[in-house]
Amino acid sequence: MYFSWSRKPKYSTTFRLYFLHNLNIFFSNLAMSMVSFAMSHFSSTLSFNFPTHHTNFSRYTKSFTITTSASLDYSTDKSTVSLKTSNWQWKFKDNSIKIYYEEHGNESDGPRKNILMIPAISDISSVEEWRLVAKDIIQRSGNANWRATIVDWPGLGYSERPKIDYNADVMESFLVDFILDQNTPVSSLGIAEDLVIIGGGHGATLAIRAAKKGLIKPTAIVAVAPTWSGPLPIHFGRDSKTESRYKLLRDTLRSPVVGWMMYKLTVSNKEFMRHQYKSHIYADYANVTSAIIDSRHELTKMKGARYAPASFLTGLFDPVKTREEFLELFEGLEDKLPVLVVSTSSAKKKSKAEMEALREARGVSKFVEVPGALLPQEEYSYLVARELYSFLQNII
Numbered sequence: 023m024y025f026s027w028s029r030k031p032k033y034s035t036t037f038r039l040y041f042l043h044n045l046n047i048f049f050s051n052l053a054m055s056m057v058s059f060a061m062s063h064f065s066s067t068l069s070f071n072f073p074t075h076h077t078n079f080s081r082y083t084k085s086f087t088i089t090t091s092a093s094l095d096y097s098t099d100k101s102t103v104s105l106k107t108s109n110w111q112w113k114f115k116d117n118s119i120k121i122y123y124e125e126h127g128n129e130s131d132g133p134r135k136n137i138l139m140i141p142a143i144s145d146i147s148s149v150e151e152w153r154l155v156a157k158d159i160i161q162r163s164g165n166a167n168w169r170a171t172i173v174d175w176p177g178l179g180y181s182e183r184p185k186i187d188y189n190a191d192v193m194e195s196f197l198v199d200f201i202l203d204q205n206t207p208v209s210s211l212g213i214a215e216d217l218v219i220i221g222g223g224h225g226a227t228l229a230i231r232a233a234k235k236g237l238i239k240p241t242a243i244v245a246v247a248p249t250w251s252g253p254l255p256i257h258f259g260r261d262s263k264t265e266s267r268y269k270l271l272r273d274t275l276r277s278p279v280v281g282w283m284m285y286k287l288t289v290s291n292k293e294f295m296r297h298q299y300k301s302h303i304y305a306d307y308a309n310v311t312s313a314i315i316d317s318r319h320e321l322t323k324m325k326g327a328r329y330a331p332a333s334f335l336t337g338l339f340d341p342v343k344t345r346e347e348f349l350e351l352f353e354g355l356e357d358k359l360p361v362l363v364v365s366t367s368s369a370k371k372k373s374k375a376e377m378e379a380l381r382e383a384r385g386v387s388k389f390v391e392v393p394g395a396l397l398p399q400e401e402y403s404y405l406v407a408r409e410l411y412s413f414l415q416n417i418i
Contacts, residue, residue, distance in 0.1 A: 103128050103160050110206055112176060112196060114186070121200070122180035123173040124149055125207060126156040130167045135418065136216060138201065138208060138240075139172040142223025142247070142397070143193065143339050145289050145331035146318040147178040151222065151400040158407035159414070166418050171207055173200060175225070175330070183326030185276065188333040190341050194228050198237045218414065220244040222399055224334075227341045227351065230361070234354035242360040242417050244410055246399050247369070250348045252337035260343065268336035275332035282328065289331060290322035305368035305395040305402075314400075345379065352385035360387040362413045364406060366394040388413060 106125040111118050127134075137159070139152040149172040156170035174181040176196050177188050186192070200206050201217065208217065219229045219240045226245035232238045254271075258264050275281045288294060292315055299310040321327065333339055342348045355361055363386050365377040373396065381389060392398050392405045399406045 103157050108207070110200070112199060114176070114192070114195070117184055117186060119176050119184055120182040121173065121176060121196075122149065123171055123207060124153070124156075125169070125171050126153075126160055127169040128160050128167060133166055135166045135168050135218070135414070136208070137168055137170040137218045137220055137414075139170055140197070140219065140221040140225040140229065141172075141174065141179060142221075142249070143175060143178065143225050143228075143330075143334055144223065145178075145322060145327070145334065146295070147175060147225075148318070148321060149174050149179055150317060151397060152220075154403035155220075155399050155407045155410065158404060159411050162407075162411050164411070164415055166414075168414065177326070177330030179321065183324060183329060185326060185329050188330045189338040190224075190228065190231075193224075193339060194232050194237070194341075197228060198232055201238050216241060218242045218244065218417070220246070220410065221248075222246045222397070223249045224339050224341065227348070230351045230355065231341045233359070234351050240359065242362070242413075243355070244362045244364065244413065246364040246406065247366060247396055248363065250342050250345075251340050253335055255337035255340065260337070272332045272336045272338070275328055275335075281332075285322075285328040285331075290319065290327065292316075292319050295319060295322075302370050302373075303396045305366070305393060309401050345376075349380070349383050352380075352383050354385065356385040360413075360417050361385060362388045362390070362410070364398065364409060365389065365391045366396070366398050367391055368393065368395045370395070 104125075104127050108123060108125070110121045110123060112121050137156070139149075139156060141147045141149060141151050152170075152172045156172060159168050160170060162168075175193060177183045177186070201208050203209055217240045219233075219238075219242075221227075221229045221244070223246075226243070226248040227250050229238070229240075229243055230245065230248070233240060233243060254268055255264075275284055295318060296310060296315050299315070300307045304310050342351065352361065363380070366374075369377060380386075390409045392402055392409060394402045394406075
């Protein structure tokens with residue numbers, strides 16, 4: 023889940039002591055800690071939030087756009103959008119993990135250009151967040167026919183969720199393999215180096231990191247609400263004491279009985295999920311429908327559903343450890359490829375502050391702001407699609 027601390031500042035110190043106290047209880051008495059952990063989510067005004075750390079643009083002519091109008095000219099054609107769903111077997115160490123992906127395209131004539139869309143990393147991560155954006159872009163008239171592949175991360179979405187040691191390096195290796203392995207839908211078409219990567223949250227930042235290392239060579243990258251820090255590290259920091267607590271919490275969440283009970287009481291709970299969406303994931307309460315909650319809740323019930331989220335919560339998916347390192351990722355792409363960052367107007371104060379801090383970052387070609395909070399590609403797909411399409415047309 024995307025996590026955000028919405029408690030007022032005057033309560034922050036008290037709450038931190040309260041939370042750490044409950045973790046200590048948890049360490050000595052797992053049963054008591056489980057109840058305390060659940061109650062801390064449902065009986066207080068606290069809401070966990072995926073801190074959004076967004077980046078800026080300094081390559082080419084830097085431009086800044088704020089989109090506020092919902093009145094759109096889609097300029098779409100009437101060509102049929104085709105959808106193909108399939109699975110790819112990812113070989114990782116001694117595991118063969120079934121990876122779910124979708125291919126969206128049309129039957130129009132003309133040169134074809136390719137997009138890889140990757141979801142934000144969280145316990146509700148899913149290809150579903152990109153479907154409407156993909157369809158919108160593909161249907162638009164223009165000087166290229168876009169084909170979009172959307173893929174679920176291992177351990178998340180509709181992909182298999184084995185009990186492996188999930189971390190940022192594992193996810194980066196997966197992304198690189200999915201793009202370069204000769205048997206993937208991306209590489210099999212010979213488009214690994216003629217590819218635009220569009221990602222959300224941690225997924226976007228991992229793509230930036232892989233590109234900076236030279237592991238992948240996309241034509242361009244779009245980062246929608248890019249993030250770099252997990253929920254607990256962003257608020258409690260990283261030192262030997264907190265890291266040991268994170269590990270114990272992570273190991274407990276992965277355990278057979280107590281871990282599943284904790285997960286069911288907190289993350290895999292419709293009321294808790296609805297509260298998170300309304301408090302900070304979406305900007306407009308009215309957009310949080312029962313269909314969305316039901317769909318995401320089903321994902322949390324899959325076998326092995328808690329393993330990857332346990333790593334996300336405790337910071338193992340973090341691509342970097344500091345804002346300085348985060349900025350360096352984007353700086354490393356300056357004069358190498360176009361990078362678009364999409365920020366949001368209604369992110370919570372802490373998340374919004376991170377976006378603004380990155381407004382002048384080097385290595386970012388264009389910065390735009392759209393309505394939304396932490397998942398604009400799903401809540402305001404039409405506005406996000408319009409900004410992405412404009413960017414795509416300019417880099418052809």
